[in-house]
Amino acid sequence: MAAPVYTDMNVLRQPNLSxxxxxxxxxxxxxFAINYVVSSLQGGKGKKNEKLIVPPPAEVLLNDESVRSxxxxxxxxxxxxxxxxxLEDASNTHRLGAADIQAYDIIAVQVTNEKTFQxxxxxxxxxxxxxxxxxxxxxxLKRAMINLAAxxxxxxxxxxxxxxxxxxxxxxxxxxxxxxxxxxxxxxxIISSGSxxxxxxxxxxxxxxxxxxxxxxxxxxxxxxxxxxxxVLKHAESRKTCKSxxxxxxxxxxxxxxxxxxxxxxxxEDSKKTDADMDSSEEDNTEDAHGNLMDSDCEAExxxxxEEPEKKKIKL
Amino acid sequence: xxxADVKTKCFISEKKQPYLYMKVSLxxxxxxxxxxxxxxxxxxIMQALKETLGQIGASYTVDLLKLSxxxxxxxxLPRGYSDKLWAALTMYGATPAKRRCAxxxxxxxxxxxxxxxxxxxxx
Amino acid sequence: xxxxxxxxxxxxxxxxxxxxxxPRIDTxxxxxxxxxxxxxAHGDYGLGAVQFSLSVKYxxxxxxxxxxxxxxxxxxxxxxxxxxIKKVASHNIIMKTLHVGGSIRACQKFLxxxxxxxxxxxxxxCETEEQRAKVxxxxxxxxxxxxxxxxxxxxTAPDSSSALNNxxxxx
Numbered sequence: 049m050a051a052p053v054y055t056d057m058n059v060l061r062q063p064n065l066s067x068x069x070x071x072x073x074x075x076x077x078x079x080f081a082i083n084y085v086v087s088s089l090q091g092g093k094g095k096k097n098e099k100l101i102v103p104p105p106a107e108v109l110l111n112d113e114s115v116r117s118x119x120x121x122x123x124x125x126x127x128x129x130x131x132x133x134x135l136e137d138a139s140n141t142h143r144l145g146a147a148d149i150q151a152y153d154i155i156a157v158q159v160t161n162e163k164t165f166q167x168x169x170x171x172x173x174x175x176x177x178x179x180x181x182x183x184x185x186x187x188x189l190k191r192a193m194i195n196l197a198a199x200x201x202x203x204x205x206x207x208x209x210x211x212x213x214x215x216x217x218x219x220x221x222x223x224x225x226x227x228x229x230x231x232x233x234x235x236x237x238i239i240s241s242g243s244x245x246x247x248x249x250x251x252x253x254x255x256x257x258x259x260x261x262x263x264x265x266x267x268x269x270x271x272x273x274x275x276x277x278x279x280v281l282k283h284a285e286s287r288k289t290c291k292s293x294x295x296x297x298x299x300x301x302x303x304x305x306x307x308x309x310x311x312x313x314x315x316x317e318d319s320k321k322t323d324a325d326m327d328s329s330e331e332d333n334t335e336d337a338h339g340n341l342m343d344s345d346c347e348a349e350x351x352x353x354x355e356e357p358e359k360k361k362i363k364l
Numbered sequence: 365x366x367x368a369d370v371k372t373k374c375f376i377s378e379k380k381q382p383y384l385y386m387k388v389s390l391x392x393x394x395x396x397x398x399x400x401x402x403x404x405x406x407x408x409i410m411q412a413l414k415e416t417l418g419q420i421g422a423s424y425t426v427d428l429l430k431l432s433x434x435x436x437x438x439x440x441l442p443r444g445y446s447d448k449l450w451a452a453l454t455m456y457g458a459t460p461a462k463r464r465c466a467x468x469x470x471x472x473x474x475x476x477x478x479x480x481x482x483x484x485x486x487x
Numbered sequence: 488x489x490x491x492x493x494x495x496x497x498x499x500x501x502x503x504x505x506x507x508x509x510p511r512i513d514t515x516x517x518x519x520x521x522x523x524x525x526x527x528a529h530g531d532y533g534l535g536a537v538q539f540s541l542s543v544k545y546x547x548x549x550x551x552x553x554x555x556x557x558x559x560x561x562x563x564x565x566x567x568x569x570x571x572i573k574k575v576a577s578h579n580i581i582m583k584t585l586h587v588g589g590s591i592r593a594c595q596k597f598l599x600x601x602x603x604x605x606x607x608x609x610x611x612x613c614e615t616e617e618q619r620a621k622v623x624x625x626x627x628x629x630x631x632x633x634x635x636x637x638x639x640x641x642x643t644a645p646d647s648s649s650a651l652n653n654x655x656x657x658x
Contacts, residue, residue: 075468211455211457212455212456212457212458212464212466213457213458213464215415215531218415218416218455218531218535219531219534219535219538220535221535222531222532222535222536223534223535223536223538223539226535226536226539227539245393245464247391247393247457247464247465247466248457248466249466250454250466250468251468251469251470253469253472254450254454254468254469255454257447257450257451257454257469258451258454258455260447260451261447261448261451261532414530415530415531416530416531416532417529417530417532417533418525418526418527418528418529418530418531418532418533419527419528419530420528420529420533420567421529421530421532448532451532452530452532455531
């Protein structure tokens with residue numbers, strides 16, 4: 049069994065980001081999603097013509113140099129770009145489909161009222177739904193809606209770092225997290241720090257125990273920071289592919305691990321063979337269509353899947 | 365780290381243990397934790413319990429067994445409530461003087477002996 | 488589909504101070520007293536767990552009976568904190584838990600039998616027949632109130648009048 053990969057799905061983008069990540073690695077996290085928050089999908093307030101400007105993911109992420117220095121200490125370190133859009137109303141949600149937003153690895157929406165919650169659960173093509181847990185939600189979390197979102201492979205996020213500072217916020221966070229978990233049966237929940245300072249971070253085992261306090265079982269609590277995060281990544285990946293079945297990338301961008309695809313293609317010029325390859329890849333990938341990998345109970349299988357190239361790439 | 369030559373022995377206890385031992389490190393923003401006396405350290409722990417679990421939470425006996433100079437302490441918690449007490453320590457984020465602080469649990473074991481070796485970082 | 492299950496705690500508010508005038512308390516002040524007691528006894532976790540479902544469903548000023556609703560899972564938190572309530576809106580009080588039921592109806596049933604048992608005690612304080620009638624009247628009114636509360640949630644109440652008749656005929 050491979051060691052679990054602990055993921056923190058929410059580290060805010062700010063100047064001392066590398067300090068936070070340094071400490072996070074020391075505590076035992078391996079993957080970090082760096083969060084860029086957009087307060088409104090509409091551009092400037094009142095000015096309809098002004099368009100929302102989203103920085104490309106490369107600006108949000110750490111630069112290559114610091115990544116390399118971190119990877120010296122922790123070889124499996126990985127950073128992901130994440131964009132969180134606050135939905136005030138149902139308008140402008142088409143902006144989520146735009147290329148500059150889709151360039152991010154993970155797309156999340158923060159819902160503020162019942163209408164946007166239903167919209168996000170039923171139709172929006174996002175990976176994570178998060179709430180402002182520090183205040184009372186103001187609407188009830190319907191089980192049917194949560195199940196619908198879970199079926200579509202969307203996960204719900206609980207952020208714990210605001211709860212560390214103030215008592216009222218802590219109380220509301222516990223209350224909201226408990227009602228979220230009660231309504232969803234503990235499935236499709238991820239727990240992340242949302243930290244701005246290193247002091248907000250807690251170690252993975254602390255987080256697992258904290259999740260137990262919210263009402264998750266032990267295995268669900270562990271899933272909330274490893275397996276479900278992986279499912280989110282799968283879901284995000286499937287968004288970028290054609291019907292979650294075929295993905296197209298440039299042959300020059302293939303990683304070393306996947307070079308064998310090219311090799312095979314070069315040695316056998318038989319085009320029929322590639323067709324067969326395509327077919328088999330179709331079969332392989334249909335099951336990750338919605339990132340619902342966590343349905344499979346066998347963890348060993350999962351870890352095997354990690355080792356193998358996730359998708360067979362087809363040369364352009 | 366255990367030396368490769370040393371033979372390790374495995375003991376399995378069927379009996380339910382009454383206590384949980386815990387190695388905790390405390391960090392306070394902009395303050396030297398090494399200066400804390402055991403009484404102050406225990407006070408912070410009690411504050412943490414009282415905030416999240418109230419008077420009833422603070423009534424559980426948490427023993428501070430040992431305090432090292434770098435803010436790392438050994439605690440003994442009653443087993444039945446250990447997960448709530450642990451969570452209360454995790455949720456503690458600000459000292460009474462409004463300084464940000466963090467309790468981070470390094471190791472947990474039902475035996476005091478178990479804290480000698482850390483299996484998390486053992487390859 | 489799993490039903491969301493509640494527990495209803497039936498309490499009597501006892502005023503230890505012997506005073507002539509009846510202290511005025513309302514649902515809101517009782518609610519905040521319970522809330523503060525939970526916060527003190529069980530902290531942020533206790534209140535966070537409970538605040539979603541906690542509510543004071545019923546309060547009768549004449550008979551000093553209150554019903555507190557809470558989610559079944561967290562009954563312990565409320566039941567143990569209610570003991571620590573000392574004051575409601577600056578009145579010294581003692582909370583006496585009478586019964587814990589799964590529905591308001593169950594609490595009502597218990598309450599009727601409880602009143603029946605305590606009737607001689609109340610009557611002993613009365614000197615004239617009019618006072619007795621007044622006591623009886625207020626208890627019957629209280630039971631009616633509660634009846635209305637349950638019938639709002641449940642339309643069919645088969646033994647509504649029979650329970651009261653039972654109470655009336657017994658003395």
